Structures are given as structure tokens and as C-alpha cells.
Amino acid sequence: MILPLQRQNSGKSGNLAAIQRLNKTPELNPPYNPSMAHKSPTYNLLTADRLIDAKGGPPIQNGAVLTRDSEILAVGSAYEIRAPEGASVTNHHYPGATILPGMVDCHTHNNGFGDGRNGQDLAALPDEILTLQSASNARRSLFSGVTTIRENGPKNMTMFRLRDAINEGLTIGPRMILCGRPVSIIGGHMGYFGGEVTGIDECRAFTRQLIKEGADYIKITATGGSTPSSFPLRPAFNLDELKAVTDEAHKFGKLTATHSTSTKGVINSLDANVDMIIHCVYKEPDDTDNFRVDVAERIGEQGAYVNPTLHVGRSKIWSLTQKNRAFGITEQESIELDTAKRELETRLDQNRRMIEMGVKVITGSDSSWGDYQLGNTVYETELLVHAGYSHMQGVLSVTKWASEALGVNDIVGTLEPGKQADILVVDGDPSKNVNDLWNVTDVFFKGENLDRGSEESLSAVRQTPEEINLGSHHSHGGHK
């Protein structure tokens, strides 16, 4: 198999370096702020007990970040960072808090409700209603500290329309990296969103169509999934079709990501040189779990990112547990609950092994899908810590590494001069306890301290956790 883009790169970075050379990062959601045009620059100086720049080192004690309009001007010690002489600067001091980059969630479904409804029922709603739900979900993300999302599959033009509305200044949302619609086979997973194709030519044509409409990357369902007419344990596209999509996408500097819920789908994705493997479930066609070290090694060698989406499974456990307590559950639901618990343990174990092997596992919530609602990204990060990351690595998985996986690390993902001023302030120290990412004090987006509304409305966004036993051999982790 000839993998031209990979062949040019000797290191572990796979397609990404090549893609990034090709891909001049678009200005995602250019700021709508006509008043800024006439004004002298606005400076913000943020200081806190510590600052995580997410470049990989330890937190800077008594850290500070200085912003000018939408950009970061300086990052370092509060004793050294000063605004320019005579500049009008607004000071924000946060005792007991940590300053860090705004979070990057590399897997959202903005159309979704996260109320347990399935995808086909979701897709039956009119586009206007899905766009409204997407707008609300976008605000949920942003107010929870997620300043960049990669949306993984909406219906028709809904997310492009939301982007239009944001660009018109009608509503606000995080930076959005969009696929338009997922590319699916006939009857395949998420085919109901409007992107079913067959054969090399249709695959190419549809990729071009999505890029024409404004897609920033291409999402492909490489296996079936929860869609009833699909086969989650079987590959969807043939390899030639899959390669037609990835080649076409890469030609235009667009990254690709595949939904893969079985091993053959993962292997096909690797053969097609996919940049991110979503779910990355190691399952044989007969539903047996079988962690394939060889496949995991290949993922590492090719430098593909893995977005395991662990919490969407746990959220089902939580909702069934809560339902059981409130009303009781059916026998069928009881079986589903047991299966979900077993699957979560298996998946945690598989991801622990991938993390140990050095595979780049990153945070992507998969909300709002299933029972998992947007605005709760931290639950996914917490599970990655449970799967073996240190708390600091958990933070990197939802900042620096996620931004690298999306090819937007030149503008966001770390706190560095010249990058966009997407900044999160939380009480506590998430490098010691990743759950402190919940304690959002302020969110700066493009240099602006956001009005996030009432505490009451923000706390209503957070889903209620359940204590569940994830097996005795998992001794550490982020549970509180």
C-alpha cells in the first residue's frame, strides 16, 4: 500500500505535518465586532496562583497572561508581565485559581439533545429546529470553557447555517471546525444526515461538494453504528472508496476522521491514511473483544489520533441507573445496563494499553449523542485520566493535543504569544485534579471576557454523575 503523504514524513506525525503545511488554517468564525475597528487596543491582564500554558511543562506559579484585543501578547510570571506604558489595561486577579487555554472538544454533535433519543429520530426534525438546538449547544460548550469544537456530523446544512448566523453576529459559539455532513454508505451510520455515497467517483464528488460548502475536515463512517440499518461490527466503505475520500480531502489540505466501532474498520482507516480514528473499538465481526496490539502499533506509527469517546457509554450507565432508582427499568434495559458497564471496562482497558504504547489519545466528548449532553466535556477527559493519563496529561488531551489533532494548534490549544486569546480560568488546580476543570470562573474568547449568564442556568447544564464501580484493578483516576 502506498501512502504518499505518510511516506514523506519519517517521524510519528503522520499526515498531520503535511496537512498543516498545505492547510493555511482558516480563520474560524471571524469575530463579529464592528466596534473594535474604531477603538484603540483593549488589553486584559489575567493573574492567578498558577498558569498552565499546556506546552507540556509544569504550571507556572503566580502566572500571568496579557492579551491585546483577540490575541495573546505575553505569558509568564505575574512579576514580569506588564502592559505597555500608557495602555489602558483591565486587570483580572484570580486568587486560588488556574489560568489555562480554552478547552478543545474534538467531537461534538451540535444537533443532538443528549436525552437518549436516537439519531434517526433526531434527523427527522426540521433543519431550522436542529439549527436552533445547535445554537443553544454551541453556547453550552462555550460557557463551560470549551472555546473550540470539531463537530462530527449534523444534518444537511445546519452547522454551516449556524456558522452563518454566528458570522452575522446573531448568536455566539466557540470556534467551529465543521464537516457539514458525515460521508456514509447507503444505509450506513448517520446516512440519515444526508451524505450517502457509493463508489470512488461519488466519494470524490461528495468530498468536493462538502469542501465547496465550507467543510473544514471530512468525517466518514468507516463502520456501522447505532443507525438501525447499519452494521457496527462490519466495515462500511470498501477500501477504494475510503481512500478516494481521504485522498481527495488531503489534496485540499483537509483532515479526515473515521467512525470505527470494529477492528476491520480501524484497519481500513489506517490503510486509507485517516488522520483520526473515532471510537477505535477492537471488536471482531462476531462481537468478541480482541485488543490488537499490531493495529494499535500501526496507529502509533502512522501518527493517527484516537478519540475513544468513553463517557458516552458511561452516560448511558448513569441515565439507566438514575431511571432505575426513580421508576425501575425493564429487563431489556437491565441487560443494556450490564452490557454498557462491561463495555466501558473493556474500552478503558483497551485505551489504557494504547496510552501505554504512546498512541495519541485525545478528548472528544461525542456529546450531544446518546445520553451525553454538550457542556459536559470534562467527563470524557476525566475518563481518559481513569484510563491512565496523569491529570496534567488529561488537561493536555483537551487543549494542546486536541488542537494538534484538529490542525489548529497554530492559533489555539496553548497559551503562547501570538495565539488567540481563548483562555479559561478555573478554581483549583486541574494539573492535580482534572475535575477542577468544572470550576469555571471566567471564559475569555478571542480576548473578550464572556458574559455566561446566571449561575443557575450554568449549573443546569451540568449532568448529574453517578458513582459506579469500574472494577477493582483501576485504583487511581479522577473520580471525586
Next chain:
Amino acid sequence: MSDGNPQFTILKAARLVDGNGGPVAEQAAILLEGDTIRQIGTKETVQAPEGASATEIDYGDATILPGLVDCHVHLIGIGDGRAGDDLVTLPDEVLTVQAAQNVRKHLYSGVTTVRDCGAKNRTTFLLREAVEMDIVASPRLILAGRPIAIIGGHLSYFGTTATGPTECRAAVRQLIKEGADFIKVTATGGSTRTSHPSRPSFNIDEFSAITDEAHKFGKHVCAHCTSSGGMENALEAGIDTMIHGVHRDFNGNDSYRPDISERIAEQGVFVNPTLGQGLARIRQLEDNPDLVLETEDIDVMRSGSEVRMDHVARMRDAGVVMVAGSDSAWANYPMGDFQTEIEAHVMAGMSNMEAIVSATRDSAVSCRVDDIVGTLEVGKQADVLVVDGDPTRDIADLRNVHDVFLAGSKIDRHNLV
């Protein structure tokens, strides 16, 4: 009602205005049970039934009023000065997002019922679905869907034009099928580039077909009229609310017609003069003279506004009932500021109390929802506005919104999700 709330709520304040125009009740209280008003009286007399617990809020030096009823909005509007012809080039999904932001702003500013007088395609109907699905917080919605226009007529770009009585009937039936609560007709041209604001649009036979068909199904009819010819046709066809109600001849010259005013009064037609539109723009330009466009002259706007206010005063003298409807977010008038329209009514000669009645009871009557909202009366829906101060003494106090209750639920006015 939201979960866990007690069933009874008692609101107390120094004053209560029930929306009927009578004297202000002092040291007043109102008892809400779920979504319904159960009792109105003084702080001493109002209490929950024996054995029931009630949440009590004493607002002190404040005034309790009915939630405001804005009988004329355009929910898809942006209010940034763009023409309707340009607004409609935005995709329906984008316009629906804007409508969702607009209803929230209006609700948070104290308006608990709106009548939308024209939107593109199915956008407002789909907004209503989203409200029913709890995706969007909104006042009660009274919807026209698309206005009915002649070819090239005002607002024809929203998607419904009709020619001849048969098409007019079909248009009414189609809108009612889609969920229209009333019918909006553009009886003259307007700001639409291809239309003629000083000339009537529909002929009488077409117009009558529309009103007859609407009335047959119990739906009322509102007509946009920016000239006397349009008003005469609208009256002939038997409309229910006259929008703008501009006394202007075929050549566009202001010319007050007492005979038309008398007929409006006789037929019991409401007039929504939309004075707030002009006032909102004049205030913007006074605050920020840099914004004056080449096509604008603030003195001309002021004198135009004075003429309209004078005509309104004369219509009222003739017995015409004026109802407050902001016409936002059309032109330069963003939503969330119905108060400007109410203030314009005061400037046109109404007492503060009369202006409040025009924005509560009378507006609700014109919208045919006065059986459930518009006044604070036992048995009606608990749509309640609480403002600090006393708007019967200073109308600007209507801006000091303290709390808004919709169907008995206190709105979190700082929920931005």
C-alpha cells in the same frame, strides 16, 4: 410549573396596575396558583389557602403589572437598518436563530405575548415548534406566518403572493393549515423596493376574499396601511387591526382624513400606529450623530414623527382605540425595547396609564387573547411583570424590569444558554 416549586406564589408590591385603566391599587398583592391568577388584593388580604404553603416575594417600592403584549413584531428582523429585501436573502435557518434570540430578548424585557406580523417561509412556525420542545424561551406567540401580498407588493419576498379572489382564499387556507393564528395582509406597498407605499395593493374583491375566509375560521385580519387609499379598502373589506394607519394621499402627501377615522371607530377596528419605529431611530441618531445616513435628515424625521403623533391624537379624539405594537425588529428598531413604543404613545398624548393599557389590555383584545392575558384578573394566566418604581408617574420606570412571570413561572432573565 417547574419541578419542586410550591404551587402557590404571592407577589407583593407598593402598587398594582391591573391593565384595565382604573386607579392604581396600593400595597397590593397577587396570588398565583401554578399558571393561573387566583387572588388579587392587598398585602393583608391575599394569602394561600389554609394549610398550603406559598413562596412570597415582597418587591417593596415596585409596581406589579400584566406582562406586556406587543401586538406587532417581526421576529426574524435584526434591527440593524437592513432592508427587508436584504434580510430575506439570509437562509431560513439563520433567520430562525435570529428569531430565537429576539423572542428571548423580548421576554426578558417584560413582554409575555407577541403577535408576529410577518416572517419568511415557515420560520416562525418552526420557532414555535422549538419553543414547544423547550429549546427556546419565548413569550406567547401569535403568528401570521407569511403576510399575503400582491405580486411585487410589500413583504411579498416572504413567500406568499396572491392574485384574484380564488388565490387569496387559497393563501388564507394554506396559512391556516400551516398554523396561522391570524392573517396579515399588506393593503398598500411599503419599504419593499418593488412596491408602492402610497397606493393600495389588493383590490376590494381580493381583499374581501381574504377577510371573509379568515373570519370564517375565526381568525382575525391585520392590514399594513401606509396610505388613506389602503385604509379605505381595508375598512371596506372588514379588517380587524389597522397597522401604521397613515393618513396620506395617493401622491404621498400627509392629509388627515376625519371621515376615515370616524369609520375606523365605528367599525371597532384597532389602530397600531407604530410610532416607536420613528422614535427609536431619532433617539439613536440623537445619541450618536455619526450614524446619520446620507438618506436621513433628523429634522425631517422629527417633523414626520410630529405629524404622525398629531394624526394619532386626532384619531383618538374620534374614538379610535390605539394599540401598542413595536414593529421591531424591523428597520433600526431591535427587539427587547417595546418600552420605546409605549413611550411614543405618551408623547402622542396618552396618559401613562392609557399607554400602559394600550400595551396590555387593548393590545391583548386586538390580538384576541384577552380571555387569557392582558390584564391581571382572577382566572387569567399568570403573566406578570414587576418593575421597580411607578410607571404611572414616570413611564420610563417600565424599563426597570425586576421580574417577569410567564404562566406562573419566574423567568431566569440571565439565562444565556
